[in-house]
Amino acid sequence: MKKLSNYAYKALLFCSSLPNKFSQHIPPFQFFSPNLSQKPLFPIHHFFITHGNTQVSGYTSPATHQLFDKMPQRRVQDFKNVEGHEIFELVNIVKENPDILTASQVHALVLKVGMLAHLPIITTLLIIYSRIKNLISSLVLFGEIIDKDVVTWNAIMTACIENNIFGYAVSIFAEMMNEGEQFDSATLVIVISALSNMRDLRKGLVVHCLSMKMGMLSDSILGNALIDFYAKCGNLSLSECVFLEIECKDVVSWNSVISGCLNNGRAEKSLLYFKQLAGLVKGGDTVSLSSAIAASACLDEFGCGQAIHGCVIKLGYEESCHLSVANSLISLYSQSGDIDAAEYIFDKMEYKDIITWNSMISGFALNGKIGEAFDDLHEMQFTRTIEPDAVTLISIIPLVAEFTLLREGKAIHGFTIRREMGAELPVMNALMDMYFNCTRAKDAENLFLNMSKKDLVSWNTIISGYSQNGRCREAQSLFKKFRSGISKCSLSTLLGILPACDSPNSVQFGKLIHSWEVKLGFVNNIILVNSLMYMYISCGDLVASFKLLEEIAYNADVVSWNTVISGCTQNGHFWEALNAFKLMRLKSNIHDTITLVNIISAYGNLELTYEGKSIHALALKTSAGQDIRVQNALITMYGKSSDVENARSGFELCFYHNLCSWNCMISTLAQNKNSKEAIELFRFLEFEPDEITMATVLSACRQLGIIRHGKQIHAHVIRSGFYKNAFVSAALVDMYSSCGRLDIAHQVFQSSEEISLAAWNSMISACGFHSNGQKAIDIFHEMIYSGLTPSKVTFINLLTACSHTGLVDQGFWYYNHMLDEFGVQPSTEHQVCVVDMLGRSGRLHEAYNFIKELPRPPDPGIWGALLSACNYHGDLQLGKEVANILFSLEPENVGYHLALSNIYVATGSWNEAGELRDIVHRKGLRKSAAYSIIDVGSS
Structure with a gap:
C-alpha cells in the first residue's frame, strides 16, 4: 500500500502540472518518470528517461488512431451477477462515442456499484477519458x-499518444520495465508509434533490438509499425530491410x-x-492505390497514373466512394493539366473532406x-x-500573389484574422x-513585426x-540581424539576400555572402554559384x-552561361x-533561346549590324529562330542599328x-525618326495596347510635335486606365512639354497617382527647355x-535646365556635389552639360580649363x-585649337569641320572658310539633311 500511495501521489502531482487544454501542444518534457530510484529491469532504462530531445508533434499517424481497440484484449471473466455484465456493456457503449457528460455519469455509476476495482471496466474508463x-x-x-x-x-500509453503526449x-x-511488468508485442507497437511521432530514431533502434531479443518480430503488426517508423525518421534503407525480413507480408506491410x-x-x-503488389493475388487497397497515384504525379508519369486509375475501376474502388x-x-x-477530368471526379464524389476541397x-x-x-x-x-484551413489558404494565396490581386489578398488576410489563424x-x-x-x-x-513566432521561412520571405x-539596405540590415539572432542559414536565405547586392x-557585402556560401558548404551548388556570378556583375x-x-566552366550548364x-x-x-x-561556344557549344535573345540585344546596343x-543566321539554323522572343529581339537589334528595312522585314x-x-x-520606327509611320502602324495594331505601347506612341508624337495626335492618345490612356502607370505619365509630360504646353504637362504631373523617377526627370527637363530653370531646381x-x-x-x-537659363553658379554647385550629397558619379554627359553651361554664358576659358582638369581623357x-x-561667341583662336583636337579624335565627323568653318565666316576669314569647305568636299563628308514639320490645323 505504501508503494501504491507513493505512485498515486506522483501521478496526481504530474496531473497538477499539466495545462487545462490538452488540445494544445505541451512544451518539451518537464515530466518526471515515476519510481526512478528502482533498478531497471533492462539496461536501456537510462536511454528512455532522457527527455531533452523529445519533440512534441501535433500529428498522430492513422496507424495509431484508436490503437488500443486493435490490440489483443484480456479475456473478461464471468461476472457474479447480471448487473456487472450490463455495466460492462454500458461502459463499452460509451467508449465508442464518448463525451464529458456520459463519461462522468458512467464513472459515477461504476463507483456507486463498487466495480471500480474491476480491471476491464477501469481500463475502459481510462480510455474514455x-x-x-x-x-x-x-x-x-x-x-489508483x-x-x-x-x-x-498499454491503455495508458495509448491514451498519452492519442493526446499527443508522446x-x-x-x-x-x-517505468513498466522498472516494475518488472511483462510486456507484449502490442506494447512495443504502441511505443514505436510514440517514437514515430517524435521522429526519435535512436530510441526506436533500441526498441527494435528489444523486439528481436524477445522474439517478437514474427508479429506482423510490430513489423509494419517498424517499417512506418523508419520511413518517418527518414531512414528508408532500414525501413526496406524490415519489410524484406517480414515472411508473411499483409497489405499493411506493402502500404x-x-x-x-x-x-x-x-x-x-x-x-x-x-507494381510488385499489383502482381500478387491479393492486389492493393485504397491506401496503396492512392500512394501509387501520388507517386505517378510526383514523377510526371501521367500515363502510369491513368493506368492505375484503370486499376482502381477494375478492383471496384469507385472514385465517388473512396476519398x-x-x-x-x-x-x-x-498536375497533368487535365483540370476538366479533375473537376469531373470532384463533382461525382458523394462525400468530400477538407483534403478534397484543398x-x-x-x-x-x-x-x-x-x-x-x-x-x-x-x-x-x-x-x-x-471550413477552410491553413492548407486551403496556402493553396489560394500564391495565386493571389502571382496575379497581384491585392484586394482579394486583403480579404484573405481578414479571413485569417476572423478565424484566429x-x-x-x-x-x-x-x-x-x-x-x-x-x-x-x-x-x-507590419505583418512580420506583429508575428508572435517567426521561423526560417519567415526571415527568408x-x-x-x-x-x-x-x-x-533594409534587406542587408535585416540579414545582419538575422545572422546575429539565428545561427541557422539556409540556401534560400542566401538566394534571397543576393539580389540586394x-x-x-554593395560588393563588400556580396563578398560576405560569398564567404557564408563557402562556410556552409554550398560551394558546389550550381544555383547559388549562378546567383553569385550575377551579383558580382551587378x-x-x-x-x-x-x-x-x-x-x-566544364560543369556549367546552359543556365550558368546565360546568367x-x-x-x-x-x-x-x-x-x-x-x-x-564565344567562350560558351568554345567550352560546351550549347545555347538556347535565352542565350540568343541576350546576345542579339548586346549586338544591338553596340550597333554591330x-x-x-551572323547571329540572325545562327538562329535561323536552329529551332530557336522560330521563337517569338528571338524574332522580337532581332527587330529591336535592327532598330538600334538604324536598319529599319531589316527590322521591317523581320x-x-x-x-x-x-x-x-x-x-x-x-x-x-520612333527611334529612327519614322514617327509618322510609327503612329500609322499603331492604328493597325492587332492587339489591345498596353502601357509600353502607349509610352512608345507618345514618344513618336513628341518627336513630331503634333499635339492633336498626342491628345488622342491621352484620351485612349484615360479610357484604358493607363494614366495610373508612372511611365505613361512621364511620357505624357514629355509629349506636352515638347509640343509647347508646359501648363498641361504640369497638370498631368501633379494628377499622377504614383510619380515615378522618370516623371520627375521629365518635369525637370520640361521646365529647363521652357527657360524656367528655377522651377526645375x-x-x-x-x-x-x-x-x-x-x-x-x-x-x-x-x-x-541651369545651362538654358544662365544659372551657372547653381549648376556648378550641383555638379560638384553630385557624388558626396546625392551619390551619383559624374559621367561624360554631365561634363558636356557643364561645358555647355559655361560656354553659353561666355566663360569659354573656364570651360577649357574645366576640360583640361578632368581626371580622365575627355570624350x-x-x-x-x-x-x-x-x-x-566667335572665338576664332580657341575654336581653332579645339577643332584641331577634334579633327585628331574624329577626323570623319563633318560637324566639327562645319562648326570651324562657321567661326571663320563669322570673323571674316573667308579664305580659311573656303579652304575648309574644300577639304570637306574632297573627303566626301556629308551632313544629314535637317527638316521642319508644320502641323496644319493643330490645336
Missing part, C-alpha cells in the same frame, strides 16, 4: 489501479513501404513496390483558373461540415510573400521580399564573376557578354506576332524631399560642346 481529451483523469485512474496488467499499461508514453514504458518511399522523395521506388483515391486522382489530373482549389490555382479557384473557396465556406506560420509567410508581390512592402513588414522590391557600393566586379565561371551573358547585357557590359558567348546578322516575316512584336516595331528639391534618389538622367536634365563630345560655344 483519454478520448474526450481529459488525460488528467486517465492518469489519476491509472495511479493496484494490480496492473499489460493491457492496462514522450510521456515512452516514460511510462520505462507502409509504398507510402514510406513516397514520403521520402523516392516516388520511383514507391511505384516499383506497387483517398479520389483525392489523389484530383491531384494527378490537376486538392481541387490547388488544382485550379495550378492551372491558372483563378475564377474557379475563388468560386470553390466561396462554395466551401457554405459547406456546414467543412494568426499562429499558422505557413499562412503568415504566404501573406507576406503576397504583399511583396503586390509591391506593398510596408504591409509585409522578408529578406527576399525587400531585395525584390528594391529596398536593398546590385551596385558597386556590382561591377566582372573579374570575380568570370573567375567563378572559369571554375565551373553571365544576361547579367552583362542587362548591366551594360556588352563586349563582356559577347566574350562570354554585320555581327548581328516583323513582316514572323509566323505570328504578339503584342511585344508590335511594340518592338513601333519603337524601332524647385521640382528637383521636391523630388528629394519625397524620398526618391536622383539618377544620372536627373542631373543631366537639371544641369541642362570628343565634351570638346564638341566647347567648339559650339566658340562658334556662338
Whole structure:
C-alpha cells in the first residue's frame, strides 16, 4: 500500500502540472518518470528517461488512431451477477462515442456499484477519458489501479499518444520495465508509434533490438509499425530491410513501404513496390492505390497514373466512394493539366473532406483558373461540415500573389484574422510573400513585426521580399540581424539576400555572402554559384564573376552561361557578354533561346549590324529562330542599328506576332525618326495596347510635335486606365512639354497617382527647355524631399535646365556635389552639360580649363560642346585649337569641320572658310539633311 500511495501521489502531482487544454501542444518534457530510484529491469532504462530531445508533434499517424481497440484484449471473466455484465456493456457503449457528460455519469455509476476495482471496466474508463481529451483523469485512474496488467499499461500509453503526449508514453514504458511488468508485442507497437511521432530514431533502434531479443518480430503488426517508423525518421534503407525480413507480408506491410518511399522523395521506388503488389493475388487497397497515384504525379508519369486509375475501376474502388483515391486522382489530373477530368471526379464524389476541397482549389490555382479557384473557396465556406484551413489558404494565396490581386489578398488576410489563424506560420509567410508581390512592402513588414513566432521561412520571405522590391539596405540590415539572432542559414536565405547586392557600393557585402556560401558548404551548388556570378556583375566586379565561371566552366550548364551573358547585357557590359558567348561556344557549344535573345540585344546596343546578322543566321539554323522572343529581339537589334528595312522585314516575316512584336516595331520606327509611320502602324495594331505601347506612341508624337495626335492618345490612356502607370505619365509630360504646353504637362504631373523617377526627370527637363530653370531646381528639391534618389538622367536634365537659363553658379554647385550629397558619379554627359553651361554664358576659358582638369581623357563630345560655344561667341583662336583636337579624335565627323568653318565666316576669314569647305568636299563628308514639320490645323 505504501508503494501504491507513493505512485498515486506522483501521478496526481504530474496531473497538477499539466495545462487545462490538452488540445494544445505541451512544451518539451518537464515530466518526471515515476519510481526512478528502482533498478531497471533492462539496461536501456537510462536511454528512455532522457527527455531533452523529445519533440512534441501535433500529428498522430492513422496507424495509431484508436490503437488500443486493435490490440489483443484480456479475456473478461464471468461476472457474479447480471448487473456487472450490463455495466460492462454500458461502459463499452460509451467508449465508442464518448463525451464529458456520459463519461462522468458512467464513472459515477461504476463507483456507486463498487466495480471500480474491476480491471476491464477501469481500463475502459481510462480510455474514455483519454478520448474526450481529459488525460488528467486517465492518469489519476491509472495511479489508483493496484494490480496492473499489460493491457492496462498499454491503455495508458495509448491514451498519452492519442493526446499527443508522446514522450510521456515512452516514460511510462520505462517505468513498466522498472516494475518488472511483462510486456507484449502490442506494447512495443504502441511505443514505436510514440517514437514515430517524435521522429526519435535512436530510441526506436533500441526498441527494435528489444523486439528481436524477445522474439517478437514474427508479429506482423510490430513489423509494419517498424517499417512506418523508419520511413518517418527518414531512414528508408532500414525501413526496406524490415519489410524484406517480414515472411508473411499483409497489405499493411506493402502500404507502409509504398507510402514510406513516397514520403521520402523516392516516388520511383514507391511505384516499383506497387507494381510488385499489383502482381500478387491479393492486389492493393485504397491506401496503396492512392500512394501509387501520388507517386505517378510526383514523377510526371501521367500515363502510369491513368493506368492505375484503370486499376482502381477494375478492383471496384469507385472514385465517388473512396476519398483517398479520389483525392489523389484530383491531384494527378490537376498536375497533368487535365483540370476538366479533375473537376469531373470532384463533382461525382458523394462525400468530400477538407483534403478534397484543398486538392481541387490547388488544382485550379495550378492551372491558372483563378475564377474557379475563388468560386470553390466561396462554395466551401457554405459547406456546414467543412471550413477552410491553413492548407486551403496556402493553396489560394500564391495565386493571389502571382496575379497581384491585392484586394482579394486583403480579404484573405481578414479571413485569417476572423478565424484566429494568426499562429499558422505557413499562412503568415504566404501573406507576406503576397504583399511583396503586390509591391506593398510596408504591409509585409507590419505583418512580420506583429508575428508572435517567426521561423526560417519567415526571415527568408522578408529578406527576399525587400531585395525584390528594391529596398536593398533594409534587406542587408535585416540579414545582419538575422545572422546575429539565428545561427541557422539556409540556401534560400542566401538566394534571397543576393539580389540586394546590385551596385558597386554593395560588393563588400556580396563578398560576405560569398564567404557564408563557402562556410556552409554550398560551394558546389550550381544555383547559388549562378546567383553569385550575377551579383558580382551587378556590382561591377566582372573579374570575380568570370573567375567563378572559369571554375565551373566544364560543369556549367546552359543556365550558368546565360546568367553571365544576361547579367552583362542587362548591366551594360556588352563586349563582356559577347566574350562570354564565344567562350560558351568554345567550352560546351550549347545555347538556347535565352542565350540568343541576350546576345542579339548586346549586338544591338553596340550597333554591330554585320555581327548581328551572323547571329540572325545562327538562329535561323536552329529551332530557336522560330521563337517569338528571338524574332522580337532581332527587330529591336535592327532598330538600334538604324536598319529599319531589316527590322521591317523581320516583323513582316514572323509566323505570328504578339503584342511585344508590335511594340518592338513601333519603337524601332520612333527611334529612327519614322514617327509618322510609327503612329500609322499603331492604328493597325492587332492587339489591345498596353502601357509600353502607349509610352512608345507618345514618344513618336513628341518627336513630331503634333499635339492633336498626342491628345488622342491621352484620351485612349484615360479610357484604358493607363494614366495610373508612372511611365505613361512621364511620357505624357514629355509629349506636352515638347509640343509647347508646359501648363498641361504640369497638370498631368501633379494628377499622377504614383510619380515615378522618370516623371520627375521629365518635369525637370520640361521646365529647363521652357527657360524656367528655377522651377526645375524647385521640382528637383521636391523630388528629394519625397524620398526618391536622383539618377544620372536627373542631373543631366537639371544641369541642362541651369545651362538654358544662365544659372551657372547653381549648376556648378550641383555638379560638384553630385557624388558626396546625392551619390551619383559624374559621367561624360554631365561634363558636356557643364561645358555647355559655361560656354553659353561666355566663360569659354573656364570651360577649357574645366576640360583640361578632368581626371580622365575627355570624350570628343565634351570638346564638341566647347567648339559650339566658340562658334556662338566667335572665338576664332580657341575654336581653332579645339577643332584641331577634334579633327585628331574624329577626323570623319563633318560637324566639327562645319562648326570651324562657321567661326571663320563669322570673323571674316573667308579664305580659311573656303579652304575648309574644300577639304570637306574632297573627303566626301556629308551632313544629314535637317527638316521642319508644320502641323496644319493643330490645336
